[in-house]
Amino acid sequence: MNFSEVFKLSSLLCKFSPDGKYLASCVQYRLVVRDVNTLQILQLYTCLDQIQHIEWSADSLFILCAMYKRGLVQVWSLEQPEWHCKIDEGSAGLVASCWSPDGRHILNTTEFHLRITVWSLCTKSVSYIKYPKACLQGITFTRDGRYMALAERRDCKDYVSIFVCSDWQLLRHFDTDTQDLTGIEWAPNGCVLAVWDTCLEYKILLYSLDGRLLSTYSAYEWSLGIKSVAWSPSSQFLAVGSYDGKVRILNHVTWKMITEFGHPATINDPKIVVYKEAEKSPQLGLGCLSFPPPRAGAGPLPSSESKYEIASVPVSLQTLKPVTDRANPKIGIGMLAFSPDSYFLATRNDNIPNAVWVWDIQKLRLFAVLEQLSPVRTFQWDPQQPRLAICTGGSRLYLWSPAGCMSVQVPGEGDFAVLSLCWHLSGDSMALLSKDHFCLCFLETEAVVGTACRQLGGHT
Numbered sequence: 001m002n003f004s005e006v007f008k009l010s011s012l013l014c015k016f017s018p019d020g021k022y023l024a025s026c027v028q029y030r031l032v033v034r035d036v037n038t039l040q041i042l043q044l045y046t047c048l049d050q051i052q053h054i055e056w057s058a059d060s061l062f063i064l065c066a067m068y069k070r071g072l073v074q075v076w077s078l079e080q081p082e083w084h085c086k087i088d089e090g091s092a093g094l095v096a097s098c099w100s101p102d103g104r105h106i107l108n109t110t111e112f113h114l115r116i117t118v119w120s121l122c123t124k125s126v127s128y129i130k131y132p133k134a135c136l137q138g139i140t141f142t143r144d145g146r147y148m149a150l151a152e153r154r155d156c157k158d159y160v161s162i163f164v165c166s167d168w169q170l171l172r173h174f175d176t177d178t179q180d181l182t183g184i185e186w187a188p189n190g191c192v193l194a195v196w197d198t199c200l201e202y203k204i205l206l207y208s209l210d211g212r213l214l215s216t217y218s219a220y221e222w223s224l225g226i227k228s229v230a231w232s233p234s235s236q237f238l239a240v241g242s243y244d245g246k247v248r249i250l251n252h253v254t255w256k257m258i259t260e261f262g263h264p265a266t267i268n269d270p271k272i273v274v275y276k277e278a279e280k281s282p283q284l285g286l287g288c289l290s291f292p293p294p295r296a297g298a299g300p301l302p303s304s305e306s307k308y309e310i311a312s313v314p315v316s317l318q319t320l321k322p323v324t325d326r327a328n329p330k331i332g333i334g335m336l337a338f339s340p341d342s343y344f345l346a347t348r349n350d351n352i353p354n355a356v357w358v359w360d361i362q363k364l365r366l367f368a369v370l371e372q373l374s375p376v377r378t379f380q381w382d383p384q385q386p387r388l389a390i391c392t393g394g395s396r397l398y399l400w401s402p403a404g405c406m407s408v409q410v411p412g413e414g415d416f417a418v419l420s421l422c423w424h425l426s427g428d429s430m431a432l433l434s435k436d437h438f439c440l441c442f443l444e445t446e447a448v449v450g451t452a453c454r455q456l457g458g459h460t
Helices: 445-456
Strands: 015-016 022-027 028-036 041-046 055-057 064-069 072-077 084-087 096-097 105-109 115-120 124-129 138-143 147-154 158-162 170-174 183-186 193-195 204-208 213-217 225-232 237-242 248-250 257-262 275-281 305-310 333-338 344-349 357-358 365-371 378-381 388-391 396-401 405-411 420-423 429-433 436-442
Touching: 015 055, 015 420, 015 429, 022 055, 028 064, 041 072, 055 096, 064 096, 072 105, 115 237, 115 357, 138 183, 147 183, 158 193, 170 225, 183 225, 193 225, 193 333, 204 237, 225 333, 248 333, 275 405, 333 378, 344 378, 365 396, 378 420
Parallel strands: 275 365
Antiparallel strands: 015 022, 022 028, 028 041, 055 064, 064 072, 072 084, 096 105, 105 115, 115 124, 138 147, 147 158, 158 170, 183 193, 193 204, 204 213, 225 237, 237 248, 248 257, 275 305, 333 344, 344 357, 357 365, 378 388, 388 396, 396 405, 420 429, 429 436
């Protein structure tokens, strides 16, 4: 495993292009585009204000920079560096901006969600969509780019409108049986739309493309409900994470629950492999010993490393007592993601913040648990294989695969605190992001798996 040099970064804005050729990063009001292979700067663009959001077009030919405070969007061309576009929403303001799937239209959501403005880069035409709902996830496109579903709110009722992306004509419009719609998402095959309600009402609804209600699912009543939702890449499963600390798996045939996964604080099953991260201090020669010894509780040495140990059951995981009288309590399944082959599901229970749970979807059972020394900030699957990357806000990167786990120290001057990460589409590298810098980590598949097997004795 190799690491690149460290580059400056602002606001964790760093993204690979969809074709994998470029890497865009922001430093305040400058946009830097690099060649992924050489990391040489190809283009350097200067925006009119500090950049708050960047997004590549689907064909990787354009990149937009949104400056929400100024109500501005600037678009740059990779093929024609002299070409650029500026969109000014003026007094309407701007709270969100995104590409349409064709990469030639930009959708801007104005302040207070009064409307969505659709700007065409080709014809310079403008169209408007009224009543977009201010919710967690109110716009979703089918993977083939043909249709857009939009959550709307009018006359104190929730609706969903489905548009044809080629001409932005309305295809379907129907109301949803929700109290306060929170999110919508298409299945990867584009055949089913999932709609879920506020956390105060446990309800998820499944609609067909023509607006027919296929099924409604509710696990319980009179308690906080749905916290997270994820489709499997195969579209065969829908995982619903709840505030009760369970994930429920719905199948695509009957849309009924086929199983539920609990996240107990104590693991008693001897068949479950529990990996616990432990500090591993470097060996010191006799001449390097310090007298008197370091203070107790002074924390790990700056050069300390960590490793995974296989814990013996029963294993008690570190729990967090939630503050239940405040909004957004740290309980329930706040994060879940399927592996690209749909074989595994990774989850995090927010009141057991240091643990990542990996579930075997084929056998519908718990496969492994990883307990970190610090709370898990995020995890992402390798786009090409079942390999999970985890970061905890420290200077280490963690990798899990069915072959085992490994902990890798990120080199650099001082502590490089990994706050987020993103995979290259090839799975051969990833960008590691800290508050003010980023670097690339290059992985060699055989070396990673081999190291993990040696470290854990090939335990699976």
